[in-house]
Amino acid sequence: MLKYGSGGSIINTSSISGIDGNRGQLAYGASKAAWVSATKTMAEELGANGIRVNAIAPGVIATAMTENLPEEALNKKISKSNIKRKGTPEEVAGVITYLASDLSSFVTGQIIRVDGGIG
Amino acid sequence: MTNLEKYTNVFAEIFGISEKQIEKLKYQDIKQWDSVGHMTLIAKLEETFDIMMDTEDIIGLSSFEKGKEIMAKYGIEIK
């Protein structure tokens, strides 16, 4: 992006586990938390070149990854949300589309929670 | 349909109860009439009778009977 000089948008994938923590997800959460810091640093370093850097922090999304997690734990998390169901991949894609497009042209360094209102 | 019938129907529909249970019904008498059920009830009454209730009246509508007095304030005679 820097080479082509035309700006751009980078979207990192964090997780609500990276912000809130979650029992049984010490390593996963910590690795996702890294993106919170990295996103802000990257945003600061690349901003002058017109490159925006943001992260999404998805909640409980209906994917292959969550299929294998214990149902009880997932339901407990979902019960903390306002929109009381798993999110769909399309709903996450909608946010990515926003962050990749000019709709978010003045948004950078942000961590957007896509979690149905858990946090 | 008379206003009383329309009014009674709203309670029956929102709370899923029979008309017999409605007459002496008060807020929090049944599980369905909690604060969330209350706002749904108000929304339906406003829609059915095409009125817009003040906050004081929304709070004051504490029973099926009391509701009739309140509706009268908005020019709706329940009978």
Add this chain to the structure above:
Amino acid sequence: MLLKNKNAIITGSNRGIGKAMLIAFAQNGANIWAHSRKESPEFTELINTVSKDYNVQIWPIYFDLTNYAEMKNSVKQINEYKKTVDILVNNAGIMNNSLFQMTTKDILYNQFEINFFSIFTFTQYISKFMVRQNSGSIINIASIAALDGFDGQSVYGATKSAIIAMTRSISNELSLNGIRVNTIAPGIIDTDLINVMSKEVIEKNIANTALKRLGKPFEVANTAVFLASEYSSYITGQVIRVDGGRL
């Protein structure tokens, strides 16, 4: 077109960010109840032009935010249309800066009246329509002043903080009725509002952002379009900063 056939209320749509929202929402196919404090030839021309350019319906509504009789009347008018109210953008507000110990009671009370109390009441009315429909998206415009704290903005920031807290709470309550509620916290945006800032202060603020420039009103409007649309269907109770990456 992200908002085709949706009906939106936008307060303070006659200038600044509100005007950009009017245009952005119309571009995306929404019909709009466009609010302004009072009627004017410029505003009438604006809504006629936008309505024609984007082939959407725009209905003007006029009321002073601090006049609850006028507000209630406008809500009744909106009800008369018998259309779904899909989106509410609480954009109208004022900014009156003063150093803490030089802040009069008038400045304190007036800003809370316009920036918080009126929005609270108006949202109480409009959310009832959304409860009937079991769907809706409410977007409140706060400010980074609520989150970061700036000299001279102890009141302004507090009013916007109140909005953020209200949003968080009602996003919980109204979710039971299928309603999402979110806040946008704009940074320093190029509108009349920043005329009160000196050139040095503006430059210092620009240097303090990753993107090294002021934001444009349509950039805030576009995030409002996102929050009004189905793209954000799994997002509620959030504050989205549109601030160019403040450092």
